Amino acid sequence: MSRRNRRRLPDEPIQLDISDLAHDGRGVGRVDDKVTFVHGALPGERVLARLTGRNRRHDEGIALQIEQASADRVEPACRWFGNCGGCALQHLAPEAQLRWKQGRLAANFERIGQVQPQSWLEPLAAEPWHYRRRARLSARLVPAKGRVLVGFREVGGRYVADIGDCRVLDPAFADRLLSLSELIGGLSIPDRIAQIECAAGDDAAAIVLRHLEPLTDADRRRLCTWSDANRIAVWLQSGGPDTVNLLHPEGHQLRYRLDAFGLEFEFHPQQFVQVNAAINRLLTARAIELMAAVGGERLLDLFCGLGNFSLPLARSGADVLGVELAPDLVASAEYNARRNGIENARFIAADLQQSLDQLEWMRQPFDGVLIDPPRSGALEVLPLVAATGAGRIVYVSCDPATLARDAGELVHRHGYRLAAAGVADMFPHTAHVESIALFVREEK
Numbered sequence: 106m107s108r109r110n111r112r113r114l115p116d117e118p119i120q121l122d123i124s125d126l127a128h129d130g131r132g133v134g135r136v137d138d139k140v141t142f143v144h145g146a147l148p149g150e151r152v153l154a155r156l157t158g159r160n161r162r163h164d165e166g167i168a169l170q171i172e173q174a175s176a177d178r179v180e181p182a183c184r185w186f187g188n189c190g191g192c193a194l195q196h197l198a199p200e201a202q203l204r205w206k207q208g209r210l211a212a213n214f215e216r217i218g219q220v221q222p223q224s225w226l227e228p229l230a231a232e233p234w235h236y237r238r239r240a241r242l243s244a245r246l247v248p249a250k251g252r253v254l255v256g257f258r259e260v261g262g263r264y265v266a267d268i269g270d271c272r273v274l275d276p277a278f279a280d281r282l283l284s285l286s287e288l289i290g291g292l293s294i295p296d297r298i299a300q301i302e303c304a305a306g307d308d309a310a311a312i313v314l315r316h317l318e319p320l321t322d323a324d325r326r327r328l329c330t331w332s333d334a335n336r337i338a339v340w341l342q343s344g345g346p347d348t349v350n351l352l353h354p355e356g357h358q359l360r361y362r363l364d365a366f367g368l369e370f371e372f373h374p375q376q377f378v379q380v381n382a383a384i385n386r387l388l389t390a391r392a393i394e395l396m397a398a399v400g401g402e403r404l405l406d407l408f409c410g411l412g413n414f415s416l417p418l419a420r421s422g423a424d425v426l427g428v429e430l431a432p433d434l435v436a437s438a439e440y441n442a443r444r445n446g447i448e449n450a451r452f453i454a455a456d457l458q459q460s461l462d463q464l465e466w467m468r469q470p471f472d473g474v475l476i477d478p479p480r481s482g483a484l485e486v487l488p489l490v491a492a493t494g495a496g497r498i499v500y501v502s503c504d505p506a507t508l509a510r511d512a513g514e515l516v517h518r519h520g521y522r523l524a525a526a527g528v529a530d531m532f533p534h535t536a537h538v539e540s541i542a543l544f545v546r547e548e549k
Contacts, residue, residue, distance in 0.1 A: 118153040118169050126205055130193030130536035136164065143168050144260055145187055147175040147197060157261070167260070177201035182234070182272055189266035191257035192273060192534040199533060203228045206528045206538045213505040214526070218513030222542065226527025229391065231383035233533035238275045238305040239380050242282075244289055246296040253289045255282050255301065273534060277310035277337060278303045285312075288331050292324045304374035306359035307382065311338035311374040313349060329353040340374055349375055365390055366417040370441050376434060377410055381531045388501065388529050388541065389417050392475060395499045395525070395543045398423040402472040405493065407457065407486060412438035412450065414475050414501070419450040423473075426466065427452040457486050464489065473497040482507030484514060491519035498544040503531075505538045512542060520547050 121134035123146045132146030145168035146152045152172060158165035167187070171178070181187070181195035194202050207228060214220050243265045246253045254265040270280050289298050294316060302313040314328070320341070329352065332339045338357035342349045351357060361382060362369045366389070372378050379385035392414055398404055400422030406415040409427030411434050419425045419442070427450060429435050438452040455464060471493040476483050480503055483490075490498060498521065502508035515521040521544040531539035 114156045114159060118155050119166070120151065120153055120172070123148055123150045123152060126536075128209070128536060131165075132168070139164060141166055144193075145196060146171075147178055149173075149175045150178070185266060185268040185271075188259055189257050189268050189271075190260045190262060191266070191271065193536050195534045199230070199233050199530075202533065203230060203528065203530055206530070209538055210505045210508075210526065210528055210540050213509035214512060214523075217506060217509035218511075218516070220509070220512050220516045220523050222523045222526040224525045226391070226525050226541070228527055229384055229387040229529035230533075231381070231387065231530070233530070234272050235274065235276050235279055236381045236383065236533060237273045238382055239378065240274055240278070240303045242285075242301045242303060244285075244298045244301055246290070253286045253295050253298070255285045255289065274303065275305040275310065277305045281335060281337075284331070284335065288327070291327055293321045294318045294324070302375060304359060304372075304378075306372070307361045309338070309357065309359055310336075311340055311357065311359060313340040313342050313374050315342045319343070325352060338374075346375065349373075361385075363389055363413075363417060366393075366420045368416050368420075368441075368445050370411060370413070370416075371444070372411055372437060373433070376437060379413065379531065381533075384529050384531045384539070385413070388531075388539075389414060391527075391529075391541060392499050392501060393417050393421065395541070396421075396473050396475065396497060398473060403470065405471045405474045405490075405495070407474065407476045407483070407490070408478045409438060409452065410434050410477070412441050412452070414477060415450050415452070416442060416445060416447055418475065419447045423449070425450040426471075428455050428457065428466075430454065430456055457489075467493065469493070471495045473499070475499045475501070477501040478507075480504040480507065482511050484511055487511060487514050487519060491515070491521075494546075496546045500542045500544065502540045502542070503537070505540060508540060508542060512544070515544050521545060522547055 123132035123134045125133040127133050131142040131144050134141050141164040143154045143166045152168045153170040154166035154168050156166045177198045179198045186195045244255050245265045256266045256268045259266045289295050297317040299315040304311050328339045332353045339352045341352050360371050398421040402423040404423045404425045406427040409415045409429045415425050415427040432454045435452045435454045442450050467489050474490050474495045524543045524545045526542040529539045
């Protein structure tokens with residue numbers, strides 16, 4: 106925004122009624138028939154807000170005073186809420202968050218895909234605090250504050266939020282933000298630490314420190330001492346992903362379990378695993394239930410990662426083929442299959458953007474397909490999936506818009522019906538919507 110536009114913002118707060126929540130969790134109101142997005146406001150409320158941004162299409166603001174409160178409003182549990190951008194919905198009761206997320210999924214199905222599920226699945230929910238076992242934190246030396254700030258970005262995303270703890274991070278990290286601040290502040294290059302990635306397994310935790318200049322021997326000793334004191338492993342990254350290496354302690358390993366299937370997974374701190382361990386356990390159980398696989402069936406798991414769904418599917422006795430673009434994840438999936446004694450799952454690395462002629466394994470028939478794509482969805486893959494003749498497709502999604510788009514394709518072009526769908530509260534207190542859907546091939 107230009108300085109001229111900043112000067113045009115009114116000094117006095119504005120009053121407005123909030124009618125809805127936007128996709129990012131901000132309240133939606135109108136002033137003189139112009140849409141205004143207000144952080145910290147809920148539907149049904151009348152608020153006084155300070156405008157923070159303005160353009161031709163909409164204005165942006167922050168709620169200063171709630172003149173008429175929603176029945177779903179609760180007191181945020183975190184004192185940093187409103188400044189830290191890590192959460193957007195702490196002021197909305199958890200059960201209301203779930204209703205909004207399911208409503209958003211339903212609206213996307215109707216508006217984008219022109220479909221609706223035959224039945225809605227019960228939402229998957231768990232403890233809404235200390236759930237986040239993976240996070241990427243910013244680090245920035247701020248001389249005016251006399252220290253390094255470590256945390257999420259502020260609301261608006263420009264600066265690192267000045268916070269002392271975080272109630273959504275895994276307990277290994279929740280109360281260690283100030284400790285990390287002191288750790289980095291004591292290094293020889295406190296202004297050259299770009300970010301800290303946090304990863305926690307069921308019984309261990311690690312950080313990956315991204316440093317833009319070499320560390321000294323004294324720096325490394327300081328990091329090792331901190332690691333021992335906090336029982337958190339320290340990994341270093343000086344460049345691209347191939348430069349990540351374990352500093353301390355030797356032989357450290359992250360693991361998580363899916364006890365319902367008798368499985369334990371090992372993973373690297375930078376590998377993708379589902380953020381919320383409790384929800385992941387519920388989600389894998391639901392996915393396997395929806396697939397309803399039996400021994401002898403052939404199943405395909407696309408975007409399989411390190412086998413989070415593949416190995417539970419293999420426990421049913423079906424033969425599973427997992428496909429993933431990243432070779433390191435394929436190697437991890439193969440390793441996890443071996444260490445869990447699973448012989449009926451195999452994995453290959455492949456680019457799913459290739460044509461069917463280039464994907465020989467895709468020309469085989471499959472009884473069921475599980476899809477867990479990135480936010481961009483699986484649109485390009487759907488014709489290949491349909492060509493397998495699979496009777497059931499279980500689709501796990503991290504974006505309701507691309508799921509709705511892909512649902513429309515499967516229903517209107519490829520002969521499937523949307524049998525069931527529901528949400529999973531993978532990221533409580535945020536506007537992120539995780540969901541799962543079951544598609545069944547129509548009988549001809």
